[in-house]
Amino acid sequence: MTGRRFRFVKWTLRPDTEADAPRTVHRFRCVALDDHDDECGACSAACAEPGEAQGWASGHWRANPDHASFAGTVERPWVLWMDGPA
């Protein structure tokens, strides 16, 4: 049996603000229901700017005037960070 030493460290989950972090993305999804209560589900691309995703929603509504309900999501990068001894 070999002697092994373990060092306990504290990890903290925090927003990733490093230059190489994945970018924050904004999306809109159409949640309008059809006659069978099924969600449309059409979705914008992952947009770097919120206005870009909102523009998609406006365009989807113009093409489908009865689709006026959306879910907006913002996806931000987070990272587990070694934060010293436990």
Ligand SMILES: [Zn+2]
């Ligand atoms: Zn729709």
